[in-house]
Amino acid sequence: MMIQKALRIAVSGALLAVATPLLANDANNDAKIQDYINTLTELGFPAPAEGEMVHIPPTMADLDASDLHPELKKVIRKGYDLFTNTQQLRGEYVFNNMNCSSCHLGEGRMPFSAPIWPAAVTLPGFRGKNGHVNNLEERIAGCFTYSMNGKSPAYGSDTMLAMSAYHQWLASGVEMYPKKKIYGRGFPAPARPAELSYARGEQLYKDNCAVCHAEDGSGLRVNGETVFPAPWGDMSNNWGAGIVRLKTGAGFIKNNMPLGQPNSLTDQEAWDIAYYMDSQERPQDPRYTGNVAETLEKFGPTFHKHSLYGQARESDGKILGDHANTGEKPFLKPDTVRPRTFD
């Protein structure tokens, strides 16, 4: 068995730190991890680098089969339901067409699509974006504030508890503050090509994306349900969302789009499309000071240096983000966006 194990590791060329609690014995677990990696590499994703941690988050079927307390199961299921159908909070906490799963594909479990469980084992932690220590609730609040163009359900509320429980349960068996790098965390992006082109991005978007997201970026809703979310415009995430950083956008696109065809675009294509998408308007950054240049100066170093916010658009010279439009949201900044000092 030891030999088998050594062989498998040699074949995969990676040293795997295994963190799946649901399997009783190592050999089984190794085989399962190897299967998992094979599926991902067949889809064009890289194999884990040496020393990276691979964790297979449990599925809802695993939850059903587990011996957790029935009440806890109920709450985790509620969290899953909120994550995949966040539109049920429309008008209260969500003011665009997104579900959490619109960006975190595969119910928040998919590697290279910013799986959500790492937050549960790396927080409380320092975030450069807001310059202080955040816990899991504040991290979730961040995606509500920016990606959902909304505001956070109250910390400690039933909704927040259910969502946190889902995140935390997905991380079952992973140690807190793991020392190893997490395989497939975030939206890893290919290297930025020398030149980006608006015109090429526009054409590529029309050819590869518009069939679902529409030429004007409005996506598609059917009977009040989002089928295809809006990559820009009033019904999209606002200018403060992580995905407006070109690198994150390019990584998202390369790893996930067109839907069902990950890694089908070249690196250049993914970046050109991200550049085109980021050149379109969307609701104002909640951290807006009333002046786009000033906002850029304040949040450039930690954030907007990676986006096109405040810059002149290549196609027509329009300054991006120079408006007070908050989309459907009747306010600019939720009060959870505030500094903390712990002094």
Place this chain on the structure above:
Amino acid sequence: MKKRPGALLTLGLAASVGIAQAASAGDPQKGAEVANLCVACHQADGSGMNIAGGESWPRLAGLDANYLAKQLHDIKSGVRQSPTMMPFVAMLDDQKIADVSAYYSQMPATPAKGGEQATDAALKRGQQLAEQGDWSDYIVSCKSCHGPGNHGAGGNFPGIASQHAGYIEAQLKAWKAGTRKNDPQDLMGSIARRMSDDDIHAVAAWLATQSPAAR
């Protein structure tokens, strides 16, 4: 923009409702006459027929007019192969295609057959594939493209709930084998090629047991 059948553009059409695609200026009344050619298989109420062990006739009633017209153009041009349908589409010019598509799209959707014999396990798996997908094999849920309840989304993503199991199964197998490939950007093919025959059977059976949409 998505490639449209060129002929639709020359008809001088009003903009369609909602989605950015040419509306077919089809006249359902005229379409009813054209449909006389079709009733032998697709039935007077557009319900088609599930034929176990043979070639099923798809339900057309209630499907999107743009989708139907695209299929008829594709079959006529040979982009989609159907020896059974070929002699009938050959009789249709562009206007008749638009008319008959409008006619069927306005009929109420009908219940489907072919899922009755499926086991509970197969139906459960089918429902999972249709509504959640199976990301461990990168099978994206059918509903993420085919819309809420799998009742269709716009003119490009047809309703598949309450379609005959025999027909669904045959189409998925055709994509898997590479004999149907008229889908935009290989969107359907990419998914079908990841599905086992058991999965295809399961999802076809479950979809066939779903009630027809109120469109």
